[in-house]
Amino acid sequence: MAEKFIELRGVHVRVGGKTILSDVSFYAERGEILAVIGGSGAGKTTCLRVMTGQIRPVRGEVQVAGIDAVRDREKLEHVLGYVPQLDETGLYYEFSAIRNACLFARMYGIPAREAKRRAREILEVLGFRSEELMKKPVGQLSGGERKRVSICVGLIHEPQVLLLDEPTTGLDAHLRVDVLNYLRNINRQYGVTMGIVSHDLETAEFCDRVAVLEKGHVVIFGNPKEFVRSIQAKYAFILSFEKLTDNDISKIKSLRIVTKVLPVGRRTLKVFIRKIEEPLNVLVDELEKVGLTPLSVTSSDITFTDYFRLTAMEKEEEPYFPRSH
Amino acid sequence: MASINRLLGSITRIAALVRKELEGIIKDRMALIVLVLLPMIITFSLGAYQFRVLTIADYAKVAVINQDTSIGDPNYDFADEFFWELVEKANDSVCIVFPLNDENIANFLLWRGDIDAIIIIPFGFNSHLASNRDPEAPIPVPAYINVTLDGTDLENQGKVIDCLTSAIADFKIRFNFTKDEVIPVITAVMGPTEEQGIDLRVTVPLITPLLLIGGIMILTSQCIVGDVPLRRLLLTPASKSEAVLAKVLAYLITGIIQMVIIIGILSVVYHYQPSGSYVNLVLCLLCISLFGITLGVFISIISNSRLQANQYFIFAFLTLVVIELAVPVADVKNASPLHMAREAIINVASRGLPLYYAMPPMIGLLIYSLALLALSLAVFSMKRSVV
Missing domain, CATH: 3.30.70.100 (Alpha-Beta Plaits)
Structure with missing residues (x-):
């Protein structure tokens, strides 16, 4: 039986007396891409914050790469990569793509030279063909390019799990497909398990498993192809x-x-x-x-x-x- | 009718907007603090003189050295009488007058800032004044008093001069001297020299900390609240305390650059030279800079938006300036970091004190800085930050 690499079991989250997640359960196996889909206020971003250990559920279990995200949040930092919804919350716009990736790599103790090598490699997989583009300040890049830099930063420390918050929001239709295809490539090339939070149903087409949230409840969970x-x-x-x-x-x-x-x-x-x-x-x-x-x-x-x-x-x-x- | 309706519509909208603004202000605790606390601080500061309780720190300390052994009027010892006249007037002028024998000790105390003035009644005071009591004397023979003032402290200079002039006036009335029989020779030491032109030794100790603290605070007050990707960085093994310490160190380097610019301009353009060593001045400025940085970082941590951080900055900076310039209570002033900074610069740059003597205000600033740093770390660790 394959290993469950992202797993939420009976998770219950309350914020300010209001129930945000109620008995939420879903999982993804190692190497799979999981989509958590829902509309505004469905609780998908809360799910993500629970998985990154930023929010503690009042009940339930959260396992990410075999680590208890509730009790061992610090251990998560090394196995988990994170791509926030808004690029400005995760990237220094005045720095280049390479510089951003290296800065984050240094936080994990990765030597500068190794960080640069990894950054170039990931950026190439993500479609950054020229050195010039890699060295351009992030603020001067297009929305799609910035999103890919964000993904590169999330992957720089070779995490086992990559969580992405609305990676296609704000992008044109063709760029949305591009980003999802790039994610598929990354998933295949590095074998990284992914959790994608999105309001976009289209995302599920690229995923091995999908959980649909509605008002804090999981209403659909399974393999999209089976559905x-x-x-x-x-x-x-x-x-x-x-x-x-x-x-x-x-x-x-x-x-x-x-x-x-x-x-x-x-x-x-x-x-x-x-x-x-x-x-x-x-x-x-x-x-x-x-x-x-x-x-x-x-x-x-x-x-x-x-x-x-x-x-x-x-x-x-x-x-x-x-x-x- | 249509125009009345338009007007009513406009009034309704304005009223709704006013209500929205007021609700915003009421919900914004910082805005309330600025609205209420700032005028309170300024008003109380300006009015505090009337109600203040004077402590020893408020008084200018004056050492009187009586060197006169000359023979004068057989009925009076004028030097002694003048000393008591000074003692009598001292309280009204917020001075403490006490006798001292050794001029060297007095000079040492003045240099260290322990006293604010030395009044020397020189040999001949008695004899000169006695000769003036002869009604046949054609012109008065002046009896000089040598007064040495601490040139770094304008406020206490005023108190000493006030005490001195009142004492001279009353002394002359009491002994029927009607001309310029008693003449004070006043010298301010450690103050600005003539070639410096402007009062650099007085202004530098005030302007430099204002520039350093204000300049660095305006930057650091934005350093956490304005660093949006920091929240993402904190999902890596980087901790909040590491982030804060990194900010403090980075801005300390910026502070050194500011310092070099300030000292450079003062030296090259205004030919300013500190009385003490440059090393001591740099150490002192580093302490001041560190205080500005830690206060700014603290502001940045407690703020929820860039705008709020700006409000906090203005509030903190104005409070420091108001306490330094408008609060006449020495104990309050002495506890103010800006005053400590000013004192520290006076000690190392104007008095040229060695570091050992100049340390107390610098230690005070370091204590404030460490306390702010500890507070910043505690608040930041409790503050929930999600990406």
Whole structure:
């Protein structure tokens, strides 16, 4: 059985008389990437602070790389790397990427020359191709570059676990994907276990395990691929219609090849299809049979975001569209 | 009607904003302290003279050496009478007058700052005054009094001069001297020399600590609260105490640079030269700098924002200045770090005292600095910092 490398068991946190986390449990095994996802006030940053030993839970156990984060916080410093949400809270903007990394490395007693070597190596993995970029003051770098410097600083002491607070917040869509890909590379290259806190469901696609928090409770926890499998679909298509009513959606839902239907716009649906031969042709035929002709049909991936939205929609048991439709 | 509505809307908004500001001030303890405590300190300081209880520290100490053995009026010993006249006037002028025999000891005490003036009644005082009592005498034969003042202390100089002039006036009235029969010859020692032009020996001991303390405090008061990535650094094995000590040491180096600039300008531009050694002056300035640094670091630790740190800085600096310049109570003044700094510079730069004698105010500053450092470490260790 693989070793649980990040583990929260029955964690309960109260701040100022208010319960922030209630019976929170999740884990990640060695070398995995764990995403802790939730909206504002869900308690994800508190989870991170609990994992870094900055906040003591009133109840529950927290283990990070085999260290009790509640009792042995000081031991955590050596096994844990941390990337804060805001780069300005973790980087000296007047220093270069190399200088920042070396400064933090010195805190761990890493000799200057070794620190520089490691910094260059990590920065190269993170896409810093030129020496000039590495020596530029961090304040003059772009948001995506700064985020990568922050990740480099978190990794400089070769931690076993890297925790990241909203690493993609404030970045453009393509930069978000870039950063997550870089994290994947780091995970593969160094075998470092990662915990990513994010409000962005997209993050889960890059992770081996996901915990979704809502108002201090874990509502979903597991492998995102398994959640995706639970949709019981092999294909997904985005259909656009000129006009779409609740009745039309019910007709689509009743088709035998369709497992789930998810509205993605006013006149657009994402339809999940079970494993069949020539799914696109079959889908169009089936739609025509019930009197529906889509304006466009586009093939799409089945993602954890789809699973999450489907689950949320089913839980709320609300009609697909507000009554005005 | 529309314009009235607009006006009412504007008033409502202003009222809401005023309320918001007041709520902000009430919730901000520092703002309340500045609002209430600062005027209290200044007002009490200015009014304290009327209600003060004088202690020995407030009095100017005057040693009187009677060297006169000349023969004068058979009925009176004028030198003795003049001494008692000084004793009588002393209390009103906030002076203590006492006899001393040895001029060398008196000079030593004046140099060390233990006394503030020496009054020597020289040989011939009696005989000269006796000759003036002859109504046929055409012109008065002046009887001189040699007065040596501590030139580093303007406040006590004033007290001694006041005591001296009142004593001379009353003495002359009592013995019916109507002309310039008694003339004081006043010399201020350890004060500014003529070639220095301006009163550097008086101003340097005040301006230098103000510059050093104020200059370094304004930087250090931002050093923790303004160092946002420090919280991230504290997630590494670096401890809070290491961070604070590193700041203090770094700013001590900055303080040395400030020191070199100040001494350099004074020496090169104003040809200022300390009476004592430069080594002693540098040690003294280091103590002053250390106090400014530790006070600034403490301010930075207790502040929750840069703005708050600025408010604390202004509050602390003004308090130091007000105590030094406006509080007439010597015991309060003597406990003030700025006064200690001033005294320390007077001791090493104006009096040229060896380090052994100059130490007490420097030790006082070191005690303040260590206390502030300990307090800073304690507060910082208790302060919750999360990234």
